[in-house]
Amino acid sequence: MRSRIGIALLSLSCLAVGAGAWAAEPSKPAGAPPMDEMMAMMAKAATPGQPHKLLARYVGDWTYTQKMWMAPGQPPAETSGTMHAEPKMDGRYVEHTWKGNFMGAPFEGRGTEGYDNVSKQYVSVWIDNMGTGLSNSTGTCDDAGKKCTYNATMNDPMSGGPTTMRSVITWADGDNFTNEMYGKDPASGQEMKMMEITAKRKK
Numbered sequence: 001m002r003s004r005i006g007i008a009l010l011s012l013s014c015l016a017v018g019a020g021a022w023a024a025e026p027s028k029p030a031g032a033p034p035m036d037e038m039m040a041m042m043a044k045a046a047t048p049g050q051p052h053k054l055l056a057r058y059v060g061d062w063t064y065t066q067k068m069w070m071a072p073g074q075p076p077a078e079t080s081g082t083m084h085a086e087p088k089m090d091g092r093y094v095e096h097t098w099k100g101n102f103m104g105a106p107f108e109g110r111g112t113e114g115y116d117n118v119s120k121q122y123v124s125v126w127i128d129n130m131g132t133g134l135s136n137s138t139g140t141c142d143d144a145g146k147k148c149t150y151n152a153t154m155n156d157p158m159s160g161g162p163t164t165m166r167s168v169i170t171w172a173d174g175d176n177f178t179n180e181m182y183g184k185d186p187a188s189g190q191e192m193k194m195m196e197i198t199a200k201r202k203k
Contacts, residue, residue, distance in 0.1 A: 044117065045117045045118050046092075046117075047117070048090065048091045048092050049115075049117065051115035051122065051141075052091050052092060052114075052115055053091075054141065054145040055093075055094045055113050055114070055115060055122075056087060056091060056094065057171065057174055057177075058085040058094050058096055058113065059085050059086055059087055059094060060084075060085060060201055060202070061082065061083070061084050061201070061202040062082065062083040062084075062085075062199045062200060062201050062202060063080065063081070063082055063083075063199070063200055063202060064080065064081055064082070064083055064098070064100070064197050064198060064199040064200070065078065065079070065080045065197070065198050066078065066079045066080065066081070066100065066195065066196070066197050066198075067195065067196045068194065068195050069192065069193060069194055069195070071185065071187065071192075072185060072188075072192050076196075077103070079100050079101055079102065079107075080100060081098060081099050081100020081101070081107070082098070082099050082100070083096055083097065083098045083099075083199060084096065084097050085097075088112070092114060093112055093113060093114045094112070094113045094114075095110070095111070095112050095113075096110070096111050096112075096113070097109070097110050098110070098111075098128075102130060106129075107128065107129065107130065108128060108129050109126065109127065109128035109129070109130075110126070110127055110128070111124055111125065111126045111127075112124065112125050119138075121138045121139065121140060122137075122138065122139040122140065122141065122148065122150065123136075123137070123138055123139075124136070124137040124138075124139070124150060124152075125137075126152075131157065133154060133155050134154075135152050135153070135154040135165075136152065136153055136154075137150040137151060137152040137153075137167070138150065138151060139151065139167075145171070146170065146171045147168065147169070147170050147171075148168070148169045149166065149167070149168050149169075150166070150167040150169070151164060151165075151166055151167075152164065152165045152166075152167065158186060163183065163184060164183070164184075165181055165182065165183045165194075166181070166182045166183075166191070167179055167180065167181045167182075168180045168181075168182075174201075175200065175201035176198075176199070176200050176201070177199050178196065178197065178198050178199070179195075179196070179197040179199070180193060180195070180196050181193070181194050181195040181196070181197075182194060
């Protein structure tokens with residue numbers, strides 16, 4: 001979304017510079033909307049709304065416990081940690097940082113959440129110190145905002161190719177949520193529950 005807005009704003013800037021030329025040339029490209037309509041469309045795309053208020057629930061400090069399954073039927077490995085989230089760019093995005101441990105090593109992950117007014121989807125980007133790539137997600141929430149489902153794409157270090165993961169985030173209330181993540185079982189290729197995070201707001 002940010003890149004599209006940046007390109008559009010650059011285009012509008014170029015159009016503004018050429019305003020004098022427009023005055024001398026009454027003809028416009030076929031199908032181009034008037035400048036005031038273009039500006040209104042840009043303003044609408046850039047204005048935070050109700051979905052952004054839902055994202056603001058993450059803002060604050062949290063503790064979490066995590067369960068991870070390496071294979072179906074195996075007992076999960078359990079860890080815990082903290083999460084801090086804060087709003088960015090006047091509430092258009094929320095940035096969150098997770099810290100804990102993974103298989104005895106320090107873990108840190110960072111995500112940026114948003115809602116794209118143009119595509120009508122929640123969007124997310126994730127990075128962590130367990131890899132060198134980016135994970136991109138898009139999602140939707142139910143009308144009450146209590147259950148959100150995201151689909152992510154990333155590169156799988158085991159296969160060397162792209163893979164997908166599904167996340168289901170359920171809010172019990174404003175201070176408690178769970179994130180259940182599902183991916184492909186390397187052995188069977190079937191979807192399996194790989195991770196469950198239970199987060200509680202610090203008081």
